Amino acid sequence: xxxxxxxxxxxxxxxxxxxxxxxxxxxxxxxxxxxxxxxxxxxxxxxxxxxxxxxxxxxxxxxxxxxxxxxxxxxxxxxxxxxxxxxxxxxxxxxxxxxxxxxxxxxxxxxxxxxxxxxxxxxxxxxxxxxxxxxxxxxxxxxxxxxxxxxxxxxxxxxxxxxxxxxxxxxxxxxxxxxxxxxxxxxxxxxxxxxxxxxxxxxxxxxxxxxxxxxxxxxxxxxxxxxxxxxxxxxxxxxxxxxxxxxxxxxxxxxxxxxxxxxxxxxxxxxxxxxxxxxxxxxxxxxxxxxxxxxxxxxxxxxxxxxxxxxxxxxxxxxxxxxxxxxxxxxxxxxxxxxxxxxxxxxxxxxxxxxxxxxxxxxxxxxxxxxxxxxxxxxxxxxxxxxxxxxxxxxxxxxxxxxxxxxxxxxxxxxxxxxxxxxxxxxxxxxxxxxxxxxxxxxxxxxxxxxxxxxxx
Ligand code: ATP
Numbered sequence: 001x002x003x004x005x006x007x008x009x010x011x012x013x014x015x016x017x018x019x020x021x022x023x024x025x026x027x028x029x030x031x032x033x034x035x036x037x038x039x040x041x042x043x044x045x046x047x048x049x050x051x052x053x054x055x056x057x058x059x060x061x062x063x064x065x066x067x068x069x070x071x072x073x074x075x076x077x078x079x080x081x082x083x084x085x086x087x088x089x090x091x092x093x094x095x096x097x098x099x100x101x102x103x104x105x106x107x108x109x110x111x112x113x114x115x116x117x118x119x120x121x122x123x124x125x126x127x128x129x130x131x132x133x134x135x136x137x138x139x140x141x142x143x144x145x146x147x148x149x150x151x152x153x154x155x156x157x158x159x160x161x162x163x164x165x166x167x168x169x170x171x172x173x174x175x176x177x178x179x180x181x182x183x184x185x186x187x188x189x190x191x192x193x194x195x196x197x198x199x200x201x202x203x204x205x206x207x208x209x210x211x212x213x214x215x216x217x218x219x220x221x222x223x224x225x226x227x228x229x230x231x232x233x234x235x236x237x238x239x240x241x242x243x244x245x246x247x248x249x250x251x252x253x254x255x256x257x258x259x260x261x262x263x264x265x266x267x268x269x270x271x272x273x274x275x276x277x278x279x280x281x282x283x284x285x286x287x288x289x290x291x292x293x294x295x296x297x298x299x300x301x302x303x304x305x306x307x308x309x310x311x312x313x314x315x316x317x318x319x320x321x322x323x324x325x326x327x328x329x330x331x332x333x334x335x336x337x338x339x340x341x342x343x344x345x346x347x348x349x350x351x352x353x354x355x356x357x358x359x360x361x362x363x364x365x366x367x368x369x370x371x372x373x374x375x376x377x378x379x380x381x382x383x384x385x386x387x388x389x390x391x392x393x394x395x396x397x398x399x400x401x402x403x404x405x406x407x408x409x410x411x412x413x414x415x416x417x418x419x420x421x422x423x424x425x426x427x428x429x430x431x432x433x434x435x436x437x438x439x440x441x442x443x444x445x446x447x448x449x450x451x452x453x454x455x456x457x
Contacts, residue, residue: 007258011331012188014347018409020044020331020357021189033185033193040409041327043357043390045196048326049175051227051355052198056173056319063171063200064160068152070145070177071131077144079281080151080274082128090125090183094118101183127180129193145179149199150318154274157203157301157314168303168314169212171202175323189324190262196323203303203314206272212317213249213269220267220319221253228326229352230333236261246273255329264329265321272313275301279313330355334410349410350433353453358411359389360449365418367397375442376417379427382446388453407432413452415445 015021020041024034037045057063077083089102098113102122106112111119130141146152153172160172175198185191204212221237224230238261239251248271252263279301304311334351353359362380364372376393383391392411394402399416406414416428421442429448430437440448 005258006332006335006337008188008328008332010335011328014331014335014349014408015041015188018405020409024194033182033191035189035192035324040357044327044330044351044355045323047355047357047389048228048323048330049198052223052321052323053173053175055223055227056171056198056200060171062166062169063173063202064164064166066153066156066160066172066174067176068146068149068156068174070179071133071143072146072152074130074142074144075281075285076151076155076278077128077146079277079285080154081277082144082147082151083126086128086147087124087126088183089122091122092120094120099183104184125181125183127182129179129181146177147180148178148320149174149176149197150201150320151274153199153201154301154316155278157201157275158299161303167306169202169204169208171200173198173200175199187257187259189328190257192324197320198323198326199318199320202317202319203275204317206312206315209248209269209271209315209317213267216317216319217251217267220265220321224253224255224264228330228355230255230329234333237267246270255325257329257332264325265319268318268320270316270318272315274316275313346404346407348407348432351410351412353412353455356410356412357390358392358406358409359383359413359453361392361394361402361406361411361414363394363399363402363414363416365397365399365416367395371422372417372419375421375427376415379415379417379442379445383449386446386450388450403430413449415449 018040019038022036022038023030024036025031057065074083091100091102091105093111093113093116095116095118096111096114098111100112102108110117128147129145131143131145132139132141133143136142153174156172176196177194178197179194182191182193185193202212202216217237221235224235225232234256236254237251238254239249243250247268249269251267253265253267254261255264282299301313302311303314330351331349334349336348336350338346338348340346360383362376362383364376366372373395380391380393396402403414410432412432414430416430418428421427425442426439427442427445428437429440429445
């Protein structure tokens with residue numbers, strides 16, 4: 001029997017039912033474009049973050065980590081070009097009042113909501129969320145929540161360079177929240193107002209930029225296929241048709257969502273635009289800012305070649321991934337409905353075990369039977385000591401329900417303790433994808449779980 005195609009709604013329902021993602025501010029009517037991550041969503045996001053950090057930082061010797069403040073001085077966002085230029089074209093329908101992002105409208109002459117052609121002319125809509133920080137009374141915006149991690153990396157370029165032994169090329173990686181006052185949040189966690197980015201800025205000599213752009217483009221596509229396990233035919237790289245004024249080359253890694261291909265990560269050659277603007281702005285900043293009155297120093301985000309003494313502004317190749325979009329793509333890919341021999345269907349999240357929110361569940365066959373519970377608890381504790389992530393113990397006495405739940409949250413293996421265990425010290429290991437059940441000695445359980453989680457079986 002052919003199962004129906006999976007949809008975003010299947011994922012939304014699973015996320016709510018099993019505790020991955022909830023609506024933000026839910027019991028007060030929600031808050032558009034915000035979501036709360038529940039117990040399994042937190043784990044899955046953490047595992048994606050770790051997989052990215054392992055690949056981008058730990059497995060290389062040329063990339064450092066950074067975790068910059070989410071709240072930033074207004075001037076930083078002015079001189080980065082965001083205050084004046086980080087906007088989307090907003091169109092308002094005169095008939096129903098709907099507000100739409102012009103470049104994402106189905107038909108730019110008609111309202112997406114009511115079909116009316118009576119539309120206001122587009123106007124630029126500022127996406128940054130302004131803040132009033134400190135005990136100021138006038139309520140004027142003096143800070144912004146960051147709309148990307150990149151700028152907060154650029155302004156720390158010199159700090160990291162001076163504190164580490166790097167020569168060019170080297171990179172700075174950052175994972176963290178970003179905030180955008182999106183005109184129309186949509187597609188579940190695809191377009192949110194508060195989201196998470198995993199971005200890396202790679203600083204290179206001018207002239208080396210094209211080579212490193214191509215290198216990072218390939219590395220990043222390979223990460224999506226090899227580490228997340230997304231099939232290559234569900235990914236594509238689309239170069240930008242219209243380049244931003246500062247970009248020499250740019251493109252998107254796109255995943256094939258149920259509605260079609262859409263961006264999950266950008267790779268950009270930003271030349272010296274950012275480090276250059278923040279360096280140039282320092283003179284103006286010095287004149288205007290009271291804090292700088294008594295100093296002659298301005299910060300140059302430049303690099304001095306230790307051999308030649310030559311000083312120049314490096315070029316930047318950026319990789320910019322959305323962690324929430326990665327999680328959504330991963331769940332869509334892993335979500336599987338299967339027909340069982342008894343005519344029933346089961347839903348399974350076929351995640352790579354390294355990414356699964358729960359690594360193993362230990363299940364006594366009957367509820368509150370002390371002998372069974374004691375053995376299960378011993379196994380649970382032994383597995384916890386492996387340090388491989390979340391381990392769960394189920395004590396509901398409903399084995400069918402337990403297996404269903406763990407299939408749906410993607411737990412790769414369940415370990416069942418039954419009455420026979422009391423005689424033979426053996427338990428049943430039940431594997432998620434094949435549903436195969438194997439009887440093994442308790443003393444082998446930890447080793448086998450390790451094999452499963454490290455992808456060896
Ligand atoms: P879009 O064209 O979809 O608005 P963008 O090109 O502005 O995205 P970037 O600024 O390049 O996006 O951000 C890098 C990544 O951050 C994107 O590839 C995406 O995965 C993620 N991202 C951007 N905006 C959002 C959002 N509102 N919600 C969730 N993820 C986002």
